[in-house]
Amino acid sequence: MNIVALCGSLRAVSSNKTLLRAAARLAPEGVTITLYEGLGDLPHYNPDLESNPPPVVRAFRELIRAADGLVIASPEYMHGVPGSLKNALDWLVGGGDEFVGKQVALLNASPRSTRAQESLSDTVTIMAGHVVEEASIAVPLLGKNMSEEAVLGDAEIAGALRGAMVALVRGIEAARP
């Protein structure tokens, strides 16, 4: 099973990225979680480009099409979803049906980022994706400066993350025809 991870923060030491990298290492056997690193390289969404989408956009769409599910972790910026992440999601609607029916886990490194989380959930739903609620958790990493190893070494956090990934895999399996 192949799951793609998207991070709404472009920061090198992003706590959401740390969460995703740790989740990848806690994935159940036979499940690969790959962090997409190209979010910041996608051009601004422009419907005029749909007739001949740039190669980075084509590659991103193919990556999402081939994914069995998605895990998204994002900060909240000014009560909203960061523009870079929203831009990436916009590219998945303009062209075709890559996103349709995808099972999605929404992680969050800051439990106070409730507005962005709600907005993201709304966006995923209108894109005909499905938010797996049992796989969508907030983990309080903000301000703790925790490394990936520290996250994996924290029994409570690692247990919650592993449980979320197991729930996502169950959601993907349950949605299969």
Ligand SMILES: Cc1cc2nc3c(=O)[nH]c(=O)nc-3n(C[C@H](O)[C@H](O)[C@H](O)COP(=O)(O)O)c2cc1C
């Ligand atoms: C420009 C900016 C705006 C922010 N706005 C909010 C906000 O509206 N609500 C909130 O809870 N946190 C806000 N934050 C805090 C971020 O959500 C927080 O730093 C985030 O968890 C960092 O994620 P990262 O470590 O993955 O980059 C903001 C941070 C920045 C840099």
